[in-house]
Amino acid sequence: MKKLEKLALLKGTLNESHKLRRSLLIKAMDDLESEEVHCQNCPGTCCTFFGNSMQMTLSETWDLYDYLVDEDQWTEELKTKLENCVSDFRLLNRPSTGGGQLMRKTYTCPFFTETALGCPLPKTVKPYGCLGFNPKLKNEESGKSCGANQEVLEQREESFNQFNQEEQLNLELKEILSIPWDKESIPVALLELDRRLSHITE
Ligand code: SF4
Numbered sequence: 417m418k419k420l421e422k423l424a425l426l427k428g429t430l431n432e433s434h435k436l437r438r439s440l441l442i443k444a445m446d447d448l449e450s451e452e453v454h455c456q457n458c459p460g461t462c463c464t465f466f467g468n469s470m471q472m473t474l475s476e477t478w479d480l481y482d483y484l485v486d487e488d489q490w491t492e493e494l495k496t497k498l499e500n501c502v503s504d505f506r507l508l509n510r511p512s513t514g515g516g517q518l519m520r521k522t523y524t525c526p527f528f529t530e531t532a533l534g535c536p537l538p539k540t541v542k543p544y545g546c547l548g549f550n551p552k553l554k555n556e557e558s559g560k561s562c563g564a565n566q567e568v569l570e571q572r573e574e575s576f577n578q579f580n581q582e583e584q585l586n587l588e589l590k591e592i593l594s595i596p597w598d599k600e601s602i603p604v605a606l607l608e609l610d611r612r613l614s615h616i617t618e
């Protein structure tokens with residue numbers, strides 16, 4: 417089967433499942449909000465250079481990219497913003513930390529609007545790590561109590577892999593697109609997906 421045909425099949429599977437793949441995380445977030453554990457009073461520390469080193473897998477990158485294209489938001493302006501972020505925070509320069517791992521770098525997310533509740537992206541296409549990072553105290557004001565909800569993140573990963581083979585989807589995307597990494601920062605991942613897709617002609 418040709419690459420474009422394989423991608424069309426994968427696109428269908430990914431588009432059908434993007435909400436489901438995030439449902440556990442969104443529910444956990446909604447449950448916290450109903451107990452007044454929310455981000456409304458915080459300037460968004462976890463989206464800035466001080467707290468953000470978010471990385472995405474290829475399937476997460478696909479979900480976000482597809483949303484941006486569909487909403488006519490994948491513009492030259494956005495691409496320049498992503499490129500500036502990569503260069504400002506030197507996101508392509510990740511020294512080895514040993515054992516085949518590369519340093520994870522912090523950066524201010526190019527989607528962050530610099531205000532409280534400053535993420536303009538819908539929950540259904542946000543990186544899993546963003547959805548799983550929440551305050552632990554009521555009315556958090558600075559991000560001091562916040563952390564990743566590992567239990568729900570692992571639960572999500574296990575349930576989705578068991579029934580829907582997310583790992584397999586990522587492997588297929590990697591192979592078709594000839595992408596070497598498993599996870600990358602938000603701007604690097606989006607720009608690379610766009611570049612690879614534009615080179616597939618058959
Ligand atoms: S995608 Fe949204 S929640 Fe995640 S780091 Fe960027 S602005 Fe923050």
Ligand code: SF4
Nearest residue numbers: 455458460462559562
């Ligand atoms: S998760 Fe924490 S640091 Fe991030 S916006 Fe919410 S309250 Fe602030």
